[in-house]
Amino acid sequence: MTRVRVLMSLAAVAVGIGLWFALTAPPDALQGEYARLLGIHPPSMWVAFLAFGVTAFGSIMWLIKKTERWDRLASASVEVGVIFTAIGLFTGMVWGQAVWGTPWDWQDPRLMSTLVMFFVYLGYIALRNAVDDPIVRARRSAILGAIAVVQVPLVYFSVNLFRTLHQTQSIRPDGSTMPDEMLLAMGVNMVAFTILYVALVVARIDVAKVEAENATEGAVAGEAVRPPRLNEVEDV
Amino acid sequence: MRFWQQALEIARVDLTVEQRVGSTLRITLPFAVVALIVFPLALGLQLGVVSAIGIGVYWALGILFGMQVALRQSATDSRDRRDLHTLLGVDPAARFAGRVISGGVLMIGFLLVLLGAMTVLFDPSLPEGVWPVLLLSTLLVAIGLTELATLAGEVTSGLSNRTVLASLIVAPLALPLIIGASQSVGALERDTSILPWILLLIASDLALAVAGVGLAQPLEEATR
């Protein structure tokens, strides 16, 4: 647990610094106070994509190596990733409403890919919850992870194609008006959120190891079935 | 050759079972047509709006109900049947291909009937030359959706909430199919090339076919 404490402490310090920069920077000329979401939204989206990539990698490695640690890595990354994805989507909608006048841009391939990923994560977690056997759970989850690796890039590509060929551009905030302190906050929190992601994944893996150890305690199948009490049948 | 013999045999039996007791023609299709009827009523019978959204409603219902065609109960195997296939030396990839063939046939039939019903009920405003594009994209969507739903059905096989869980997995990953299909008609309306959208559908179908064949063996082990 020591490494988790070290990572969490590092993450806390880094996130604290990043948030301090975000909160103390002057407001943006165009976006006003909403520009402070730069300290949360892009780092959350970065971690969402990172978590997905790690899940995909862990899934493929499990299919190749069939060792527990890859399954733990993939599932821990999904659980942490779904939280950051939700934060990224929510802050993005708040930001979009404030800056673009709409909470959602159907033509943004990153937004659409993130939304798809979010539901894939939810499906992945639902699938894991539905299976008791750890090997079966690992195998089915890994296959879903591998299927998602094939389809999600296609989602990105298809939405990008849609945007390109429709030739309508969403209004984007002009980054050149951002104060340097705000860009610094975003940069620091990119690193900080990544450290936080790693800390949470490592902690979740440690918890999964303990859960696995607890699950294997107990009688060998067969020994758990006692002989019936035949002379007590009438007493029921 | 053995691969295709096994695949076609599995498809043949699937379609035989569906023909005898299946839910596609008896339940899913009528339900989808009822859903078609709900839209104009919900829109207060504003016929101009109904006509404009006809194609979109077709694709939306086609995807959502089409998933249920591919996930139908008759296409699921009990553990004993899977064991039998394994011991008979049935190639898992052939089983996937067979399921996609039978599911694809049912899906194409389902979508074509739904398309006909939508055309009659919605009187959609269609651009010139739309029918070959609609039919081609229907075919490609049927293949891709069947592949995706077959994979999702296998991943969730034997689980108590299989149909809902598999639908949750399929729906977001079917986005390229929805975009490709709807935009292929949209391109005609805008007088632009349909090629990128058709290629998107073909790429999606091919990627899913490769995934299905490549993952067939681990899928078989996962569901034993």
Place this chain on the structure above:
Amino acid sequence: MSGGRETRRVEPVALFDRAGVSLGGRPVLRGVDLSLAPGEVVGISGPNGSGKTTLIRTAATLTSPDHGSVTVLGRDSRDRDLLTTRRSIGLIGHSPGLIGELTLGENLDHVARLAGIERVRVGRALDVVGLSEVAGRRADASSFGMRRRVEIARLLLTKPRLLLLDEAASGLDEAARQLIDALVESVCARGGACIVASHDQAHLEGLCTRLASLSGGSLEEATA
């Protein structure tokens, strides 16, 4: 001294070497040692939940051991390509893996097509097991005994070298039990071997060349 004769080492049909199997994270079989020579019929008894089905499935290569090894017809059960080996394994499990919506004859015909067996033999197999008159009856409208006989007919077609029976005679009439005994003898006569798991001690004693029991996940052979 052997007098110049070579002693030929006979390869076992199946070999469990300190095999351990866990299911759901819990150990079911522990350190199982079992060697099955050609012509042998090993009977496995044990209380409910003792691991008989797991042992059968492990011998069928449907479950892999977590510890030790299981070798079937010369191949490690964890090898990736077991297609040929599995075609030489015959299994009758707890429930017949028939497709309910197909007739008894169609089920057997389906197996023949999947396994690449000449379909002309299907009629003969149905006749031998006594089902030729009822081959046109749907499987879900047939009795358990009839569906079991279809499984036996399947094994007459596939002619396995390793036959695995898991409570195969349960719920069968005397004629069907005798059919199973004849199947066992036929496999052994061809140089194959059998594992029979059952609660029916009398049946095991009459049929088997060796007896063993499962307790606490470990296999103990009965002394003569």
